[in-house]
Amino acid sequence: MSAAAAPVGATRADPAGAISKFGRRNAWVLGLLGVLIGLFLFTKGIQPRYGPIPIQGLAVSVLPLVFAAVAQAIVVIGGGIDLSIGSMMALTSVVSATLMQDQSEAFAVGVVIGVLLLGLLIGGINGGLVVVTRVPDIVVTLAMSFVWAGFALLVRGAPGGGAASWLTGLVRGPLGNEWIPMAAVVGLVAIVVIWMPLSRSRLGLSIYAIGSDRLAAFRSGVPVGRTRIVAYMMTGLFSALGGLALTATTGIGSPVPGPYTLLSVAAIVLGGVSLAGGRGGVFGPIIAVVILQLIQTDLTFLSVDSNLALVAQGLLLIAVLMVGSLIDMRRNRQ
């Protein structure tokens, strides 16, 4: 249903050609970036006091959803979808908050590492079930969302627990310059450190390949089952980072899954990841998350009812995709 891959420009070596090729390949992300900058200017226009402190707040509030969007992006690029991200975030958040409560700072380091491993494990279970049972991804992860949410409730029946002070410090305040929020730096570093090597490796290429055409990938020698499981493990890992971000930003863990699963799907599609798989990256979704949050902030500044902000987000989602789909259709016709 979605269009074939965008026509790749001629592989000339001259720099102008390289730049235009980069621009065409990343047109969607660059467009999003333009929208984001425009939104920041607009925000500054309607609220002249909008400065470093609100931007730091913005970075803190988007952090969990940024990780959720990256988690969803990876599995969708691999041709799957994970509807249990919100539940996995709840589980990893309550586990970390419960273990860290009244413990030493050093012990918390072990907890963070353990929780990340837990994310890899539960993501691997999701992927393993998808591959072994051959049941559609959406069905397995939908059912597993109950399972992980159930485990979260087993760990802790009500919100509570604690977070090590270094962990909460990691997302609070600025880093150096007051315009650079700590949370944004930490989030980007975590994503870049994991995603950049992965996407440039044979494994990352395999994830794109199985998402683009599973049969062709199989015939080219890609171990399809194993690669799918790894994609799910990466999704579990980023969900765990999202859970840790929840613990760090709120200081506690809550066993009730937030709205992150469905919001992550919305964010990746806005961010240029095709639900059919094989197309997109993680940076488009990150920008999309910030845009969605900033629109909400702006509507608050304009004293628009916050419920209308939800309506605006929904309409924006539908409208942007309709326009994107129209562009695709016209390009295909030519």
Next chain:
Amino acid sequence: MSAATQAYPRGGIAAVRNLFRDQPILPLTGLLVILVIIIGIASPGIVNAGWAGVILRTAVPLAILAGCQTLTMLTGGIDLSVSAIASMVGFVTATMIHSEGGVAQGIAISLAAAALAGLISGIGVGVFRVHPLIVTLGMSFVVLGLANVWQLQSVQTGAGVPDILRTIGSGLQFEMIPNSLIVFVPVVVLILLMLRRTGYGRLLYAIGDNETAARLSGARSWQVLIVLYVMSALLAGIAGLVLSGATNTASVSLADQLLLPSVAAAVIGGTSIFGGRGGYGGTIVGALILTVLAALLTVLGLPEPTRQIVFGAIIVAVAAAYTRVTGET
């Protein structure tokens, strides 16, 4: 289930496989009966006509919502806006109880709003070819947000679930036949007849099986899809009316917890999420299975977290067994 079938001789496997594929209702009904027997053993004396009536009453709103998923899944789509629309219709109707036109006006207005939401979703899916998952997800944000706005507007006028909806939603005749069958039976008959006897029903299967082939054969798939999503939204609205009557609550998040089970019921019932295969009969049994399963986990006295875990695990197990036996995904 799959373990049991392994023991059959080869011809037997093929026969069982064909049975599962062609008549998914039979093995599913078997599973339903087994679950009921387990409940009877776990808590002797609880299973009787009155209990069955209560189970049926609980299952009706879920079965209608699962109908929305079945119809959209037949074309390879899905409708994530059903819970928001169902809640909105139940809620708006309840807030208009004191208006001049009374209950009928409330129902008419809220169902019209539901149809409008479905129309926009249908245009997004049918004309603009955006993925149904994302169109209906966006629509659910829109509907929920607007319902919240309406809630703030209508807070002072007072609200309540109309008596007639309470009677239809929660009443039992002779303490065993739920009144909601008045709504449910026509819905079932219409959907089954539509899928089996009308050209429109054939088109749904055709589009789900191979949309390009359907289009080249002269089917105007965009028209079929617009009608489909309007129909799905109206069904969701009807489910919302029954649900608000059954629970005697009107809230903008009333049906939220039914969204995932509605998809699960359709999948367990043998409808393929990739389209082209399935039917409403299996879905109804699937909805009954999920309802009985929830009742069983309650009867067993399991705490809520364990119930959720077992619930999810059983959905995976049933779907896996089904896939294994039929060899289809």
